[in-house]
Amino acid sequence: MKTYLTILALVFSLYLQAQPTKLVVRAKAKDAKFIGSSIGGAKVIVRDALTSEILSQGVTMGSTGNTSLIMKEPHERYKPIADDQTARFVAEIDIEEPKFITIEVVAPVNQSQARVKAQTQLWLIPGKHIEGEGVVLEIPGFVVNVLSPQTHEFIKSSSIKLKANVVMMCGCTISNGGLWDAEKIEVQAIISKGGKHLKTVSMEVKDKVNTFEADVDLQEPGTYEAIIYAYDDRTGNTGVDKVNFIVGE
Structure with a gap:
């Protein structure tokens, strides 16, 4: 009986031996x-x-x-x-x-x-x-990187160039008429000053793939925030990046 139990214990221990998975x-x-x-x-x-x-x-x-x-x-x-x-x-x-x-x-x-x-x-x-x-x-989503203005950039001109790099989450290219079509993806910049919304500006790809651009005129000196988002209503993909900058006299 003792021998039987020993063998059984041995078999059981072998069965429970860790296996790489x-x-x-x-x-x-x-x-x-x-x-x-x-x-x-x-x-x-x-x-x-x-x-x-x-x-x-x-x-x-x-x-x-x-x-x-x-x-x-x-x-x-x-x-x-x-x-x-x-x-x-x-x-x-x-x-x-x-x-x-x-x-x-x-x-x-x-x-x-x-x-x-x-x-x-x-x-x-x-x-x-x-x-x-x-x-x-x-x-899900988009990768959005604000390129311009740069963080805490001091800008003397009231004409601001907005730029953002937008790609799929795998890095895949977004271009006009491409497999991931820039013309069918909504990219906008929400501009605020002192916590108050001023305007929303539509952005589009012009000279370079993935790079959405727009010009915005900001007359009043002060500190501003731009929230740039991408949205595709066909898939529900979204992405956001933010930047703070300063418009001087």
Whole structure:
């Protein structure tokens, strides 16, 4: 009996031995491509859902993916839209038994004013890898960076040049008539002085892709704030950046 119990205990211990389990995680911009190395990647954190212990973390690396496959071709069941070069983070977690995990993605990690946090949860089974396309989390929005005026810039002229760089969350290009059409995305600057709204100015792409521009005439000297936003009513994507500047005598 003692020998039987010893063998049973040994078999049970072998069964519960930690097994390395792979988990592929990707971040995909809403209405666009995957978030990868070209924009700094997406931060991925895998946690024990019960204790919040971090099991693995890293940044997605790789390309934004195949434009035609992602954006143009019909999507079919079980047909992946990501390939081996498409940005991903691969976690390898040693677990002895099924573990309920939380996957957090913060992206684009290098764009603090545009970062979005997305998360999901699932069971991870020892030795049962989740590879291929893996777990894909969608990241909505636009990355908006105010280029002009610069922060706290002192401007003597009352004619102000407004400029903002606007891209998809994967960094994909926005241009007039392009796949991501600038003429169908609303970009406006909300101008205020002393906390009071003065005017809202529409901006558009002129000479350079991604660069939305407008001129605004501000007669009164003082400190101003410009909130520049992008909005696509077809997808619900939004993005914002702000700048404060000074108009002098």
